[in-house]
Amino acid sequence: MNTFTEENYLKAIYHLSLQSESVSTNQIAASLNTKAASVTDMLKKLADKELINYAKYQGVTLTAEGEKIALSIVRKHRLWEYFLVEKLNFKWDEVHDVAEELEHISSKELIDRLDDFMGNPKYDPHGDPIPDCNGLFKAHVLKPVSSLVLHDSGIISGVRDHSSSFLQYLEKMQLTIGKKIKVTEINDYDHSVILNSEDKKVHISRDVANNLLISL
Amino acid sequence: MNTFTEENYLKAIYHLSLQSESVSTNQIAASLNTKAASVTDMLKKLADKELINYAKYQGVTLTAEGEKIALSIVRKHRLWEYFLVEKLNFKWDEVHDVAEELEHISSKELIDRLDDFMGNPKYDPHGDPIPDCNGLFKAHVLKPVSSLVLHDSGIISGVRDHSSSFLQYLEKMQLTIGKKIKVTEINDYDHSVILNSEDKKVHISRDVANNLLISL
DNA sequence: TAAAATTTTTAGATTGGTCTAAAATTATTA
DNA sequence: TAATAATTTTAGACCAATCTAAAAATTTTA
Numbered sequence: 001m002n003t004f005t006e007e008n009y010l011k012a013i014y015h016l017s018l019q020s021e022s023v024s025t026n027q028i029a030a031s032l033n034t035k036a037a038s039v040t041d042m043l044k045k046l047a048d049k050e051l052i053n054y055a056k057y058q059g060v061t062l063t064a065e066g067e068k069i070a071l072s073i074v075r076k077h078r079l080w081e082y083f084l085v086e087k088l089n090f091k092w093d094e095v096h097d098v099a100e101e102l103e104h105i106s107s108k109e110l111i112d113r114l115d116d117f118m119g120n121p122k123y124d125p126h127g128d129p130i131p132d133c134n135g136l137f138k139a140h141v142l143k144p145v146s147s148l149v150l151h152d153s154g155i156i157s158g159v160r161d162h163s164s165s166f167l168q169y170l171e172k173m174q175l176t177i178g179k180k181i182k183v184t185e186i187n188d189y190d191h192s193v194i195l196n197s198e199d200k201k202v203h204i205s206r207d208v209a210n211n212l213l214i215s216l
Numbered sequence: 217m218n219t220f221t222e223e224n225y226l227k228a229i230y231h232l233s234l235q236s237e238s239v240s241t242n243q244i245a246a247s248l249n250t251k252a253a254s255v256t257d258m259l260k261k262l263a264d265k266e267l268i269n270y271a272k273y274q275g276v277t278l279t280a281e282g283e284k285i286a287l288s289i290v291r292k293h294r295l296w297e298y299f300l301v302e303k304l305n306f307k308w309d310e311v312h313d314v315a316e317e318l319e320h321i322s323s324k325e326l327i328d329r330l331d332d333f334m335g336n337p338k339y340d341p342h343g344d345p346i347p348d349c350n351g352l353f354k355a356h357v358l359k360p361v362s363s364l365v366l367h368d369s370g371i372i373s374g375v376r377d378h379s380s381s382f383l384q385y386l387e388k389m390q391l392t393i394g395k396k397i398k399v400t401e402i403n404d405y406d407h408s409v410i411l412n413s414e415d416k417k418v419h420i421s422r423d424v425a426n427n428l429l430i431s432l
Numbered sequence: 433t434a435a436a437a438t439t440t441t442t443a444g445a446t447t448g449g450t451c452t453a454a455a456a457t458t459a460t461t462a
Numbered sequence: 463t464a465a466t467a468a469t470t471t472t473a474g475a476c477c478a479a480t481c482t483a484a485a486a487a488t489t490t491t492a
Contacts, residue, residue, distance in 0.1 A: 005449065025470055038450055040471055045448090057457060057470060088329040098323045105321075107314045113304040221479065241440055254480055256441055261478090273440060273487060 002049075004104050007073050008032060009042050010051060011103075013062055014070035022059035071135035076111050077103040078124035078131075083114060085125040092125040092176075093167035108133075126167075127158030127177050127213065142213035145183070145193060146206060153182035154214035161211040173202055175212060218265075220320050223289050224248060225258050226267060227319075229278055230286035238275035287351035292327050293319040294340035294347075299330060301341040308341040308392075309383035324349075342383075343374030343393050343429065359432075361399070361409060362425035369398035370430035377427040389418055391428060 002010075012031045016023040025043070029036045047054035051066035062070060080102040084090040090098075105111075112133050115121075122137075124130055129137040142158045156179045159166065170176060175197065184201070185194035191206035204212070218226075228247045232239040241259070245252045263270040267282035278286060296318040300306040306314075321327075328349050331337075338353075340346055345353040358374050372395045375382065386392060391413065400417070401410035407422035420428070 003448080026468090034449095035451065036470060037452080037472080041449075084326070088326070088333055090325075090329070094325075098321070098326050101321045101323070105314070105317045107317070109306075109310075110300070110304070110314050113306070117304055219478080242438095250479095251481065252440060253442080253482080257479075 001106060002051075002069065005042070006046065006049075006051075007069065007104055009039075009046060010062065010066055010070040011073045011077075013052065013060060014067065014074065017062060022061055024059050028060075068135055071131045072108075073103050075131040075133075075135070076105070078128055079111060079114055079118070079121075081124045081126070082118060082121050082130070086118065086121075091167075091171070093164035093171065095125065096162065096164070123157075123177075125177070126162060127156075140215050142215055144210050145181070145195070145204070145212045145214055146191065146209035148183045148193075148214065150183055150186055153180065154216045155180050156212065157215040158213035159211055160213060166208075166211060169208070170212070173204070174198070174200075175202065175204075181214070217322060218267075218285065221258070222262065222265075222267075223285065223320055225255075225262060226278065226282055226286040227289045227293075229268065229276060230283065230290065233278060238277055240275050244276075284351055287347045288324075289319050291347040291349075291351070292321070294344055295327060295330055295334070295337070297340045297342070298334055298337050298346070302334065302337075307383075307387070309380035309387065311341065312378065312380070339373075339393075341393070342378060343372075356431050358429035360426050361397070361411070361420070361428045361430055362407065362422060364399045364409075364430065366399055366402055369396065370432045371396050372428065373431040374429035375427055376429060382424075382427060385424070386428070389420070390414070390416075391418065391420075397430070 009028065009032070012028055013023050016027050016031060020027075025036050025039045028043075029039045032039070043052065043054050043060060046052045046066070047060075050063055051069065052060045052062055054060045077099045080099045081095045084095040084098060085092055115133065120132075121130055127142075129139045131137040140157060143154075144160065148154070156175055156177055158177070159170070175181070175195075179197050181195045181197045181202075183193060184196045187193070191209070193204050193206075193209045195202045195204065225244065225248070228244055229239050232243050232247060236243075241252050241255045244259075245255045248255070259268065259270050259276060262268045262282070263276075266279055267285065268276045268278055270276045293315045296315045297311045300311040300314060301308055331349065336348075337346055343358075345355045347353040356373060359370075360376065364370070372391055372393055374393070375386070391397070391411075395413050397418075398412045399409060400412045403409070407425070409420055409422075409425045411418045411420065
């Protein structure tokens, strides 16, 4: 099996790959809070194991096998987050760090049983899709509130920023997953947006509108 | 915080301390499947951290702080075992290895919430007591079936051998935690015992009788 | 109680993951 | 397109945990 550290690298590469085709050494270093030199060392190791495609100076992509492992880590992370929120009553802004540890528990049996125990949820507490035991999932198509026009409505279904400060802010504003919202006003000057949610007016900044995701 | 490995050493020393007052290097090496030289290195490290009392060649004992950590690991191990059996339908012989991984998840919040979620169980699936969040527990007084005399009866409440082969054997014989048994015959020659359990006769060897624990 | 056997520790090496500093490569821009 | 800037890799070191082989201490036993 792979070490903790290898799993963290694969997961980081997976997440970065969703943004840009090929992933750079510096991007990985930033996302793992480590140094470029350490990343280069690990990339060689992962390339030896054929978990990534790596050519010096050219950035990396995951191989099929590497992606499979990354998806299994993502699956575990999201299922544990679901468990923590739904069964142990954690808040959605409190679960990330604990899930970062739990995602490295190796037993596949454990995670598949946990999945069944919770009724095979399709999305985690932040709206991110949970891969099934074969690594398959369907992401629903989401757009940021900032892309809506006047009178558009939709259902809060995800976040782009997973930081606890953002999640806590949304919680305070009662803008949580599943809530129905409607755009009632858009401020041309600062691009802030006024929403109607459960018959209450909520005023959010451009930043917040950019990081709050809606399905129609 | 402490590393995985340090936690495993403290736990091993804790368990060995229940048998003998002071614990030897070789005992630890045997219980962790490692070499005496490695143990000596780690003992120095744990002594520096004041988690054990250690004088060269003289064996070790846990300090109050070391015992506190060991008990928190034992608490986590046993609560996770309970969770695996009671919530995820694992068999009692399947949970040890997974719990060995889960016991190192550091969040105290997690384990205390898990404890509440399960209704604060007092004993794990093998009958071992679960320390509470302050490290306190009361072990019930258990005696091996081999110490009983004719016509004694009691309730199966623990095992001395935790190996899966022993647990699977007991499962097959339907000699599981909570079952009421009565000694109906003792064979003087080989010290095997015949029990009555739920109106069925069960014949067990001296070895099994030694490792099966009863409360009265 | 001295010799032999056992246990424990030390010395020195190895492996995985990390780092800093310097060199090599690639990208930018004047 | 040549100089400069940024990125990436290499070289060499360090730390934690482990090992083997040899030395030291303790225990056993004759």
